[in-house]
Amino acid sequence: MNDFDPEDLERITARAEEMLARVEELRSEIDVVVGRGEAADGQVRVTAGASGRLMDVVLAPRALRMDSVRLAEAVLRAAQEAQDDVGRRVDDVMAGTLGDGAGGPVEDVLDDLFPNMLESLEASMAEQLQAIDDRRKEAS
Structure with missing residues (x-):
């Protein structure tokens, strides 16, 4: 039988x-x-935030002389580099905060962390509530 201890709570x-x-x-x-990425010898530069959303696109004057297909490819390449870069940086932050076992996209870690935390708390609370209930029954 579990004895309820207020210190446990x-x-x-x-x-x-x-x-x-x-x-x-x-x-x-x-x-x-x-994260930052560039293409076309630095003529196209893109910045992305942690969510992957593009924050800035900079086209140097020389980039505007490219044909539309090459310019579109350069923008896409720079955007992909920026998103990859921010992903690496987020992984580094998570490893520093959560430990080396974190890894993976931030959403995956947070999605795993919250349910595990809640599950652990719920199990502990259920155990403590059962102990309280047992003591009440004994006292009756």
Whole structure:
């Protein structure tokens, strides 16, 4: 039989707060991550944010002399490089915050982290509530 200890609840709450703080720290760090890519000998430069959304496209005057097909290919190549770069940078931030085992896209890690955290908290809370219920039954 489990005995309810208020310190267990405090420990569970403190752990949940620590985990939420780590996730918030991770999100704050990732929000400012940008990636850069270029093509056509640097005449086309693209910046992408952590979400993969393009933030900036810079075309040098010489790039405007390219035919439309080559220019479109250069923009696409630079955008892909920027997105790859931001992905690497986000992985680095996550590895630094969550440890080397993190890896993978940020959405995957966060999607895994929250359910695991909630599952752990729910299991601990269920155990503590059962202990309380057992003690009430004993007292009756």
